[in-house]
Amino acid sequence: MACKVGIPRALLYYRFSRLWPVFFEKIGCEVKVSDETNKATIDQGAASVVDEVCLPVKIFFGHLDWLSDCHVDYLFVPRIVSIEKKAYICPKVMGLPDMAATAKKDYPPFISPLINNIRGEKDEEYIRELSPYFSCGKKRLKQAWLEAKKEQARYDQKISKEFWIEEGLKDDDPELLNVLVLSHCYVAHDRYLNMNLLEKLKKAKCRVVLPENISDELLERAVKGLKKKPFWTYGKQLLGAAFWFSRMPGRKGAIILTTFGCGIDSFIGNMAERHFKKAGIPYLIITLDEHTGQAGLETRVEAFLDMLRWRRKHYENNFPTYGEYLDTIARDAGIHRAYSCCTSHDK
Ligand code: SF4
Secondary structure, eight states: OOOEEEEOSSGGGTTSTTHHHHHHHHTTOEEEEOOOOOHHHHHHHHHHSOTTSOHHHHHHHHHHHHHHTTTOSEEEOOEEEESBTTBBOOHHHHTHHHHHHTSSSOOOOEEOOEEEOTTOOOHHHHHHHHGGGOOSOHHHHHHHHHHHHHHHHHHHHHHTTOOBOOTTOOTTOTTOEEEEEEOOHHHHSOTTTTTTHHHHHHHTTEEEEOGGGSOHHHHHHHHTTSSSOOSBHHHHHHHHHHHHHHTSOSSEEEEEEEETTOHHHHHHHHHHHHHHHHHTOOEEEEEEOTTOOHHHHHHHHHHHHHHHHHHHHHTOOSSOTTOHHHHHHHHHTTOTTOOOOOOOSOO
């Protein structure tokens, strides 16, 4: 099947960046992955879809628009319901094909297989979902699918062991900080959206830890103590990473990096925040929206890192970013949560 398939570089593309392109290439398609996000992508996406959706979904639509002008034959917009057993993906991701059908632009036809792994579906079920779109036969589809899965597994294995750290920076460097960036993969890896935060942290002598660097087994184990297992895959991943990180040795701080309009982050972020407070881990909350300015973000991050280093040097324990000390004063004075101190510019 010689056709050109467009894959938007947004949302779960960052989770399956090997699986889907390799699969399409193996069955003989030409693959066009949209360029990295830029201002025009965000503006176009915001104009194409309803205002109420989160920023990453707007960006997704910006990529769809961009690909539509690239003469692709099909756009790949899968209906993803679940990517692992007994956990769902965010409802906004599930509804992408429907949102796209009602968007303000005419798109090329979609390839929209259902991806639902809630009961631990077998490969055959995915092949059955994909086969109506292709004429190359189930055998070839299966072979391509298995090879693409292998490629993705190799990549996952590689990134689960790699923290982001500046080359040459030693473990015993007195300036080294461990910084967890608690964020969805499509926020952490979209350099325009997060204003290149990971590189900035690397350059500032931080070892950057992302949820994806922690294996699924460790994340599962980390959330086991909760009364109820998080319902959503990304909720579990973020909370598991927060719990795991608090046991990581070394001087550390966490950045809760969220985007405007994210439903899951609104409460998972709050649970992580309460956990960091309890565990005594300084944290910074950054909420990105269409108007977030580079200078504002840099100032906050620099101040946060300075504070972490300053505390390290002076063993200083008043005015922490997580407000514990101020809470203690308030409690001792009989004032019920009189105020809190938090570095967030949103709360
Ligand atoms: S998890 Fe949050 S950011 Fe991601 S698609 Fe859902 S609402 Fe948007």
